[in-house]
Amino acid sequence: MYRYDEFDHRFVRERVGQFRDQVERRLGGELSEAEFKPLRLMNGVYLQLHAYMLRVAIPYGTLSSAQMRRLAEIADTYDKGYAHFTTRQNVQYNWPKLKDMPDLLDDLADVEMHAIQTSGNCIRNVTTDQWAGVAADEVADPRPVCELLRQWSSLHPEFSFLPRKFKIAVTGAPRDRAAVAVHDIGLRMHVNADGARGWEVLAGGGQGRTPMIAITVREFLPEAELLGYLEAVMRVYNLHGRRDNKYKARIKILVHELGADAFRAQVEAEYAKLGSPTVDVEQRELERISAYFAPPVYDELDETCVPFELAKNENREFAWWVKSNVSAHKVSGYAIVNISLKPTGGIPGDATSQQMFVVADLAEQYSHAEIRVTHRQNLVLPDVRLSDLYTLWIELNSAELATANVGLIGDIVACPGLDYCALATARSIPIAQDVSERFEDLKRQHDIGSLTINISGCINACGHHHVGHIGILGLDKKGEEFYQITLGGSSDENASIGTILGPGFAGDQVADAIETIVETYLGLRADDEPFIETYRRVGAKPFKEALYETA
Amino acid sequence: MRLLKNGEFFEDTWLTLDNEEAVPQGADILVSAERLQAEFGTLMLHNGRLGVVVANDRAVDDIADYLEVIDTVVLEFPSFTDGRAYSQARKLRGSLKFRGGLRATGNVLPDQLAFMRQCGFDTFEVNGRFGLDVWQRAVTAMTLTYQGGYVPDRGFAPADVWSARAGNADDTLRSDFEEIWTA
Secondary structure (H helix, E strand, O other), rough: OOOOOOHHHHHHHHHHHHHHHHHHHHHHOOHHHHHHHHHHHHOOEOOOOOOOOEEEEEHEEEHHHHHHHHHHHHHHHHOOOEEEOOOOOOOOEOOOHHHHHHHHHHHHHHOOOOOOOOOOOEEEEEEEEEOOOEEEEEEEEEEOHHHHHHHOOOOOOOOOOOOEEEEEEEEEEOOOOOOOOHHHHHEEEEEEEOOOEEEEEEOOEOOOOHHHOOOOEEEEEHHHHHHHHHHHHHHHHHHHHHOOOHHHHHHHHHHHHHHHHHHHHHHHHHHHHHHEEEEEEEHHHHHHHHHOOOOOOOOOOOOOOOOOOHHHHHOOOHHHHHHHEEEOOOOOOEEEEOOOOOOOOOOEEEEEEEHHHHHHHHHHHOOOEEEEEEOOOOOOEEEEEHHHHHHHHHHHOOOOOOOOOOOOOOEEEEEEHHHHHHOOOOHHHHHHHHHHHOOOOHHHHHHHHOOOOEEEEOOOOOOHHHHHOEEEEEEOOOOOOEEEEOOEEOOOOOOEOOOEEEOEEHHHHHHOOOHHHHHHHHHHOOOOOOOHHHHHHHHHHHHHHHHHHHO | EEEEEOOOOOOOOOOOOOOOOOOOOOOEEEEEHHHHOOOOOHOOOOOOOOEEEEOOOOOOHHHHHHHHHOOOOEEOOOOOOOOHHHHHHHHHHHHOOOOOEEEEEEOOOOOHHHHHHHHHOOOOOOOOOHHHHHHHHHHHHOOOOOOEEEEEEOOOOOOHHHHHHHHOOOHHHHHHHHHHHHH
């Protein structure tokens, strides 16, 4: 993975020094809260319901064991012994004190991490496929470009005061695990007929109050032109994006109001004027970065591993875990291990410092000391030998990290909701816990099969409910929390926005409603048809009937 | 208001004229883009320096034809979170190749100064709230950038970190900045 050189180190240290000065000015009363706010936000510091919250960037979701250990130490030193992994592949601490933030950031800088631009109206942490570099279906590892984008977007002079926040996602594989179609900019790698690599550039996707699927701005952009082209897209947005209404300020509204053709024409006109005098420098930098992502040295292994097959046959729980949590690796004899942070009744995405230390150790022992964070709030060990899977599973199990539900109904994504968040209108976590407990039976989860549930505690949609196969949105009606249910959302290569089924439900009725939906699906599905395909085949009607007949 | 340029404060001797106001002989004047377009024939004969104020919802391409005789362009930051003028500056210095003075006005704070300079601003209209030391510290707090930036009289240089890595350490814009501001 990428390592900082002297320049990256200096950049991050200077930034911490600058923030230390700003915090001192704030604590000393020289800066008002209004003036301090955008400065702290640019450094990932939010003021939440009960305390300051710090969001730490995990660039494109890749972590080393040393970094994970440091994140665990920070949880122990500055927080209450746990951390929360987010849908942006980042990590959040809910309880650090403002006066401690500069020291905390220095501790992060020691392990080449920072919190730059995890908030604010700027380019946020670039996200990608959690299986980048190891996925069996990949065209190319997208992480070198993600790192290039990280550097390019860090304190960008032109794009630090955009109309609104800006999120970029990148996929190097045809199966989209990075949700590129619901990002401000999405990048999808393709290879053309001549064997050259290029980017499909999407723009104007997003969730929030007005969910939209992105349009394709360019079908195939030569790889070397990427930064120049992004500059053109960003400039059109910075100049013309709406600033009169916070809720209409994302690029999706600009794309929608201009129309796809007019937006494309504006971008192309801007791009034509740019010229690209710095392409050589960018290409050299990309090559330099790419060397850090050279694949590790893999052992030559057989495609099948007999002891592993035997263990699966002998241990049903292990077999379930393999089925849901282990994925195909591009190298024979290896597997990708997905670690669920969704134990039954737990808080989605939370990990204790103890669990984080365990994951760091296991990654070192079994997976080239590398860990990934997923946008579904789970962790990944990308490079595990098939022959190590059983031992690894036992060790994960003893740290309560072996819940066999990745991609299943128990693998719920939820925002922090009203338990923490100042914007929330309803709680998300208790709903996630309720549903998770209702479907505790793993055999039943596996029988239901692939199904995503996403819960947001307000219309800002941080829990990505629009793209959950089942989406749950928490709202407030005259002081009472109630929950709207949507069906049919998806964030993959066939992205779609879920449809609202009907009137909402009280918090204690949500688990029943989900159960009704699931039972209706089981009655309708053909063979192994996954939930989303059944839904697309039959539509919302049977679900509506089942739900509102019994309600 | 006073002006900050090259690390020093100056009194602002420019006169900002509204669209109806008579043009005083010999003064350095700032007019709106509308007035510039409407009265260019007479304004270009004016015997003081000529500058134009471009609102931040207006395309800088509108004044492209006049840039040769314009001494200064003024761009506005109605609030520091409204970042349109960064892109306007970038276009003026980039594709429009404007090499005259570029002034930032409005809510200009020390914490934005480095961004503004990188985009091509060289003059800043500031109030008396912050001393010179605060402004200088703001410019020198971060000594590296990952993006290209404007170098006076030269146009845009590539990202200085990337240039330095490629062995062109002298090519960095930040070293030029520091020279100017600490001279």
